[in-house]
Amino acid sequence: GAGVSQSPSNKVTEKGKDVELRCDPISGHTALYWYRQSLGQGLEFLIYFQGNSAPDKSGLPSDRFSAERTGGSVSTLTIQRTQQEDSAVYLCASSLTIQTTSRYEQYFGPGTRLTVT
Amino acid sequence: AQSVSQHNHHVILSEAASLELGCNYSYGGTVNLFWYVQYPGQHLQLLLKYFSGDPLVKGIKGFEAEFIKSKFSFNLRKPSVQWSDTAEYFCAVRGPNDYKLSFGAGTTVTVRA
Numbered sequence: 303g304a305g306v307s308q309s310p311s312n313k314v315t316e317k318g319k320d321v322e323l324r325c326d327p328i329s330g331h332t333a334l335y336w337y338r339q340s341l342g343q344g345l346e347f348l349i350y351f352q353g354n355s356a357p358d359k360s361g362l363p364s365d366r367f368s369a370e371r372t373g374g375s376v377s378t379l380t381i382q383r384t385q386q387e388d389s390a391v392y393l394c395a396s397s398l399t400i401q402t403t404s405r406y407e408q409y410f411g412p413g414t415r416l417t418v419t
Numbered sequence: 420a421q422s423v424s425q426h427n428h429h430v431i432l433s434e435a436a437s438l439e440l441g442c443n444y445s446y447g448g449t450v451n452l453f454w455y456v457q458y459p460g461q462h463l464q465l466l467l468k469y470f471s472g473d474p475l476v477k478g479i480k481g482f483e484a485e486f487i488k489s490k491f492s493f494n495l496r497k498p499s500v501q502w503s504d505t506a507e508y509f510c511a512v513r514g515p516n517d518y519k520l521s522f523g524a525g526t527t528v529t530v531r532a
Contacts, residue, residue, distance in 0.1 A: 333518070335519065337520075344522055344523070344524045344525060345509065345511075345522035346522075347519040347520065347521070350518055361519070393462075393463065400518050405470040408520060409465070410463035410464075411462060412461075412462040413462060
């Protein structure tokens, strides 16, 4: 079946502009995650959704970052007033469940490479 | 603070050489452990995983990893690498009662033909 998809694959934006990154998880996966991969910072967790709810937003780097998920499916990560330090690859992942007692793995999408000029 | 450490930043090997990549974590309690691989131009793919049971787990493409609880380690091994194993390898840990993955910094493996 189809894997996790993300769009756009590349985004170049000017400093100060807003951007929206989209993630379409694997069908039937209730949990969705956003990570960021950047030089010097490695892979860092941003936020997760269980259904449409995001119980923990503490991983978001600043209040310029927000995310939502609708219909238990597609998620959008929005970065307002982009800064050069926001340049990174933004990865989305999904999993069948999120129960900590369950055995499950996360499946990653191809990422969106964001460049802020 | 809880952390995941990968010992090698860049490993260069010749084909048919053996590979071992180190991974240590600082979490106490029950953890789930993963190795992901990112081939050039491709997305992160799961190589293997450990939840419980036999500490020696086998993954795809001839890779295996051994969980040593006393050493808080989950090292990745392959007896004989191929040029196609050139990639970046990430160790990841899901801590007790956690939902997110914490990743090591990654190891770039270059296999020379």
